[in-house]
Amino acid sequence: MTDGTPPQETQADRERVVRDRLDKVDALRARGVEPYAYSYDPTHGAADALALFAEAGEGEGAEEIAVRLAGRVVSKRDMGKSTFAHLADRTGRIQLYFRVNQLGDAYGLLDLVDLGDWLGAAGVLFRTRTGEVSLRVDELTLLAKSLRPLPLGKEETDAATGERIVHSGFTDVEARYRQRYADLAVNPAVRDVFVLRAKAVTALRRFLDDRGFVEVETPVLQPLYGGALARPFTTHHNALDTRMYLRIADELYLKRLIVGGMERVYEISKDFRNEGLSRFHNPEFTMLEFYAAYFDYRDVMRLTEEMLHAVAVAVAGGPQVVREGQTIDFTPPFAEYTMYQALREIGGVDVEAGGEDALREKVRGLGVSAAEVATMGRGKLIDELFGALVEPRLIQPTFITDYPREMSPLAKPKRGDAELTERFELIVAGKELCNAYSELNDPIDQRSRFEAQARYAAAGDEETQPVDEDFLRAMEYGMPPTGGFGMGIDRLVMVLTGQPSIRDVILFPVMRPE
RNA sequence: GGGCCGGUAGCUCAGCCGGUAGAGCACCCGACUUUUAAUCGGAUGGUCGUGGGUUCGAGUCCCACCCGGCCCA
Numbered sequence: 001m002t003d004g005t006p007p008q009e010t011q012a013d014r015e016r017v018v019r020d021r022l023d024k025v026d027a028l029r030a031r032g033v034e035p036y037a038y039s040y041d042p043t044h045g046a047a048d049a050l051a052l053f054a055e056a057g058e059g060e061g062a063e064e065i066a067v068r069l070a071g072r073v074v075s076k077r078d079m080g081k082s083t084f085a086h087l088a089d090r091t092g093r094i095q096l097y098f099r100v101n102q103l104g105d106a107y108g109l110l111d112l113v114d115l116g117d118w119l120g121a122a123g124v125l126f127r128t129r130t131g132e133v134s135l136r137v138d139e140l141t142l143l144a145k146s147l148r149p150l151p152l153g154k155e156e157t158d159a160a161t162g163e164r165i166v167h168s169g170f171t172d173v174e175a176r177y178r179q180r181y182a183d184l185a186v187n188p189a190v191r192d193v194f195v196l197r198a199k200a201v202t203a204l205r206r207f208l209d210d211r212g213f214v215e216v217e218t219p220v221l222q223p224l225y226g227g228a229l230a231r232p233f234t235t236h237h238n239a240l241d242t243r244m245y246l247r248i249a250d251e252l253y254l255k256r257l258i259v260g261g262m263e264r265v266y267e268i269s270k271d272f273r274n275e276g277l278s279r280f281h282n283p284e285f286t287m288l289e290f291y292a293a294y295f296d297y298r299d300v301m302r303l304t305e306e307m308l309h310a311v312a313v314a315v316a317g318g319p320q321v322v323r324e325g326q327t328i329d330f331t332p333p334f335a336e337y338t339m340y341q342a343l344r345e346i347g348g349v350d351v352e353a354g355g356e357d358a359l360r361e362k363v364r365g366l367g368v369s370a371a372e373v374a375t376m377g378r379g380k381l382i383d384e385l386f387g388a389l390v391e392p393r394l395i396q397p398t399f400i401t402d403y404p405r406e407m408s409p410l411a412k413p414k415r416g417d418a419e420l421t422e423r424f425e426l427i428v429a430g431k432e433l434c435n436a437y438s439e440l441n442d443p444i445d446q447r448s449r450f451e452a453q454a455r456y457a458a459a460g461d462e463e464t465q466p467v468d469e470d471f472l473r474a475m476e477y478g479m480p481p482t483g484g485f486g487m488g489i490d491r492l493v494m495v496l497t498g499q500p501s502i503r504d505v506i507l508f509p510v511m512r513p514e
Numbered sequence: 515g516g517g518c519c520g521g522u523a524g525c526u527c528a529g530c531c532g533g534u535a536g537a538g539c540a541c542c543c544g545a546c547u548u549u550u551a552a553u554c555g556g557a558u559g560g561u562c563g564u565g566g567g568u569u570c571g572a573g574u575c576c577c578a579c580c581c582g583g584c585c586c587a
Contacts, residue, residue: 016541016558017541017559020542021541079545079547079548079553080545080547083549084550084552086550099547100547101547114541115540134548149540151524151526152525153539153551154550155551156550156551157551165551167526168525168538168539168540168551170525171525173583174581174582177582186525276515279583501583511581511582514581
């Protein structure tokens, strides 16, 4: 707690469980056992030990396999002069077997060991009468005493399917997000999500590094925000006595690097948008952006297909990702529609027929209030229709191209139709995943786009791109034709893991203070 | 911001027409030297999200608020 209010603990929590365990800490010290060790040197992980036993074979003349394991006690069955427990580490879990005539005096230590304690255990692997490969412990070392009971469920293994069933586990979503440490400790599948996330990010880095991209770091704390249409977080720098913003995108700084001749750059980092929370939105989220000189959006499209294919192969073993009830296939080429085409063929709306009033009418039909519709320009209206009628129906990776100019102040006009831009978004599993353009490199056009945005802002739009004079100065030095790309890593991980909420792929999602 | 659902023991949940709070697991004590949701016996544990109101009496009914989930905007 950081707000000064005392922790809300029940009497039971404080006085019974915690105090019992504090007494055990004293009892351990009285026996000369330090309950908080400095280090331990395990020889194997639990899963490695089990694999080793399976490899070595059993039966007459088989050699005894001695190992040292470390982990957290997650179950304990005390049978008097012998005790069974399970030890869980990052690789899995293994049963421990303790016998009084094996351990002698040390057996008594088990009375002071609780679920949640960290333990080192050395001994020999064997198979129990009921068939579970286990460690017969010859020496146990307490590594850390747990004072607070973990919300561990009871586990059983279904005899028929071998499936693990958890009873009365830790399922309250609010508690799981607020106490992610407990969630991770008792729900190993949650750890798997974050391990996969790390693998996906590694695969992205490798893909880009292999193609000559340079990973860079640009400011999170900025004197002016930009690169996306969103509201920023503001803060204040005391020494400079100036307002600063947390970035909403990396784009404008990465393009300055293209001006500087870096030619291929990328950045993976947190962006911040001061907006509501939802299943798809966390105020801070992770973005990958890359920029490549001499590319147009078509080149970026091809690279996107290759990159997502590579990531799927790296984390799922193949181009197909199986989620609940559906398979998403990242085998190139991905489907492609223009925005108008998608609205017509998938959404059943012809936005080119009739004027802006006709569009307003259609958006009204979605249930948007008249007042809100009145403030929307043509681009915003089309965006609304697309989000409601088309996006949710695009499950397989699908490129949408030709966005209206008004919605894309940093994109080049489309060759042959200046009302559109050379831009695509990639929709996967019913949500926008990537956004890319042929980057606008005409400083004169860029200035007029900024000025148009300023007019929208004056008209009351709170999500506009402010004029960035320093960025314009950079552009005036000359930016080569460039393809740019952005992708929400959190959403990518949602797709790859089939998690339904962005909070399930962010370790510590934003929560209202307790 | 709106609608719906939820918040009761450490965890997972019951609690009917309003009558003074329950289960399983965990925890504590005891028994048990191959158990595995171990088993058996016993004990402890509650500001029923918060604050008001109605009532002889509120976990239950009413109002406001807080926290969360889903859907919508």
